[in-house]
Amino acid sequence: MAVTAEEILATYDQLAEIEAEFDDVETETIRHQYNLSKDLYVKRAQIVSKIEHFWPLVFEQAPMDIDEFIQPSDSQIILGALKSIDVKRFEIDTPVEGGDPRSVSIRFEFDDNEHFEDKVIEKKFWWRHGKDGFVGYVSEPVDIKWKAGKDLTNGLLSLAKAAWEEEKAAPKKEGKEKKELTPKQKELKEKLEAEATGAESFFCFFGFIGERVSAEENIEALKKEAEDRKKRQAGEKVEDEDEEMNEDDEDWEDEEDLDIFPQGDTVAMAIADDLWPNALKYFSKCLSSKS
Template identity: 70%
Template sequence: MSVTAEEIMATYEDLAKLEAEFDNVETETIRYQYKISKDLYVKRAEVIAKINDFWPLVFEQAPMDIDEHIQPADSAVLLGAIKDFKVERFEIDNPVEGGDPRSVSFRFEFNENDHFEDKVLEKKFWWRHGKDGSIGYCSEPVEIKWKEGKDLTNGLLSLAKAAFDEQKAAPKKEGKEKKELGKAAAALKKKMEDHEGEVSFFAWFGFVGDYVTAEENAEVVAKKKTGVEFPLEDAEMADGGDDEDDEDWEDEEDLEIFPVGDDVAMALADDLWPNALKYFTHAQEEEGLSDVEYESGDEEEEEDGEGAAAKPKQKKHKKACAHGCEH
């Protein structure tokens, strides 16, 4: 039995509606969870404010999705100077048109350190819908005021911010119109090609993603609520696109200095933040076990009469601790 094109399209529309219903359930679940737990987070903040090195110890125990991006030089700053950390779903209490409870902000508060002047670094991730059918996080680069010769991103973050501002200020080009790289974007691309070694965690502040403006998001959300879908050509679902235009978009994607920035954001918001007490407890337990092993080792050496120096305590990560040492 053959199926007509009209029947196939009708089925796709049913799937799209079903997907929208699942999305609404997820949205309301996040909203409800935030509502019933926000007072607990206030209490938690009051308690941990009395604990020295709470957040350095939590970040020292960070899950792999975060930890793998923290380089030794980052660790010396992140764990040695971080004073407070806060995550907020800023579009829940102050919703904007088309706002979403999945939009999240990250606020890092630092003590004086050798690398940058900022006392607070804050980055927002907006959950937005694009006319091309994309749904997900986008952000804007956050500049860091690095001290002379102390830029851990080797200039990538500053150029990412300049390239973003340059692109935002440029006249918008539609369709297959040529998208040429500006001066800052070209400099960023060359810098990325010349960059050697691992990328600093602080490059995460330069993540942009598939950027969608608030106006475009509001337009798409409003149309979806009324059941109106964007034309197929706007959603870029049809095959046979222009190869040259695709190459232009690839050039823009190549300018992402921290491609997995949204994944790290989700790990921070959905894992490290809600489970901070668990990670702090693990850090305390590891410290206790290390002390026992250290003392046990001393006793054995004394009994053997060797007099050799005790081995250093082994920690979870081979990186700088909150006090600037490496382990």
């Protein structure tokens, strides 16, 4: 017997609800595991701080999602100056409306080195939902105080930070009024086009932005998702609306092209979900490879 279009749509709604329930389970699992293990990570940090070069040796065995972006010049800093890494799920530690346990801060601590003055470089990644259906990490550029002539990003990171500040300060466009790139964004775009080599420094990671999804948009999207779930659970039809694209799609594409490290979300996830929790495994692997 042929299946009707209405029956297919009803089945899709059921599957969408199951996917949402899986997401609920994943979210609560992350929250529970983090709360159970965070004191253990503190103990681990105290112990490994006594082991010389622990974190550099961990990074030496980093998974491919991280290792492929580490250039030889980056390795010199990581192996010679990295003291520690710390990962926090800050929206669990400090609950906020629309917060998600997948949001992470990644904190790198360094010894004195010949390349930059910073002792601590910390970057936050917010897990957000967009009105267009996007779900994933967004972030803000974090600059590094490079010493003269030692900038491994060749000015890209500082320029990305300056362009971001200009973008935030620029007047918001109303309706279909076209949004133009700011002067710093234009400068950044030209620099990226001129220096496209495919071998950017790992330290460009700190410039990752991703999608422009604000905290306010995230809350609106979550409320819409919650309303749709209630309708599905009540057996009501949820309209299959086209994705709500921004009115200035072309401008957003331009801004996406300005990301100096587009794979930043992948690297952040690899650090938070693999390298950080499995540090002892990677350390042991490094020792085994040297024996």
